[in-house]
Amino acid sequence: MTEPIPGPVIAGVDGGPTSPDALALGRWFAETLGVPLVVAVVHAAPAALGSGRIDAEWVADRHRAAQQVLDAARKDLEDVRGEVDYRMVASSSAAHGLHDLAEETGAALLVIGSGRHATKERLAAGSTADRLLAGAACPVAIAPAGLPTPTGQRRIGVAYVDTPDGRAALTAAAEVARRTGDTLRLYTVVAEADATLPFLIGQDAERAFLETARETYESSLRRAAESVPGVTAEWQVVAGDVVDTLADLDEVDVLFCGSRGYGPARRVLLGGVSTRLVRRACRPVVVVPRS
Template sequence: MSGRVVVGYHGGATGRDALAFGTQWAVTSGDTMVVVTVHPGAAPAGLARVDAEWAAYERSAAQDLIDEAKGLVDPSIGAEYHRVDAGSAAHGLSDLVEPDSDDRSLLVLGSRRDRKMRRTFPGSTAERLLHGTAAPVVVVPWGYGHVEKKRLERVAVAFVDTPDGQVAFAHAVRIAQHLGASLTVLTVVPDTRVVPGLGESRQFSSEQRKGYQASLDAVLATAPAGLAVSGRVLDGPVVDALGDLSLDDYDLLVVGSRSYGPVRRVLLGGVSSRVVRHAKVPVVVAPRGD
């Protein structure tokens, strides 16, 4: 991976959280940090047109946000700042990160403060981008702007031996290599409530865990030489196990998209959609088939 870390900024604590993670990524990776605000452009002439005064007001408000962001980012980062005209924030950000070369972008968004715990919780813009944008999307927990850590050194990936799990692992490997970070592959043994009609339930649970461990060992064996990689088997429920990971454990968690739909698009599946609403660490959702 190389290229840009694109931070969607619309002010407030959510914006500061996204800026904090974007700064950490830029410092660790050397990628260019691009801070973006989106405002509506003028509509075509007609009954629904936006008048010139309102359009000017929106541009001015967007510029105020850019100026605000500049005051929050260390000048040594060398960040770029852009105002984008678009019908919606999701549209403007998605167009900005559409791939047109070998360059790669990472899109960073903050969480809305919908609860009293510091967890990820995507707002409306993030929800739309998590269902179709081309670039990997990072959802940052609210309150992350107070994190003092300067570098990203510990990457984790949620792995299950499926096509989307393999894609998530491959993407996490590239992230860890790009950041010069360690990688921990996490596999979660589900909290299975259904027990076979024949045989002893404890034995079934043991065999199930052995199967997950075997899949974990197999994927660890494919990791490139020189990467500091390890594995952990966690006990389910899956969303609870991944949602309880904290910044004391890892700096970010990579999850995959669902296994069907357009390739090279972020497409949240059932587990990843719940993880991205409950995580205590930044969550990177990898595009399908990346």
């Protein structure tokens, strides 16, 4: 039985070339999770120490520009199912405004487009994404440039390791798969044999070490797949560079990953793998804070 998910999905847009990607992915998540969609545009707030009339005119101009972005979003979402709320948020920065809105609404997910200079079909987190991914209180999804919204039978991927972060990513991905009936695919990436290692410990010892590590990962994945009832779950251990392998997973429609294993709970704090992954992935990536 699925549990109700509190809070809406927030799609942050700015009228730039990546806004349609954020709208499309946000819409899909909102309809999938059965929650409202909030389309948010952040515009400049009046400065505490401004230049009077000049500052007020500039803020008013930014307010009008934000309204135009929302009007364009309304046209793009005319046929959306479910509730859509359009919000303008005054803040000192886009990331700060979206942070505040997510906490105010108890958002289930925050969705943004990739960086303006992202190549088509690849992620490249922009400055707003970088700041959002440094402390967001809810999962953050980044949409690659130019990819179509998932349709039909999908495969929900999870970059899994048996840590609090990995288990949080699995829980979030399983909830989506449970609601859609899609297949859940768990991946653990193990490093390939190091050519220098045999000289230190010998070929036989290295082979035994790698086999033991693989058996441990396979056992962990099997237990994880069995821990999500009501979901068809598959798993795979893949040898290779962790970031390269996960970034090139074009067989999944969306990839969930944890943030990192330290820092305050319930906050997204990127580690080495997740930082590089959101800059290179060819599919939408959802970074989940540990619970």
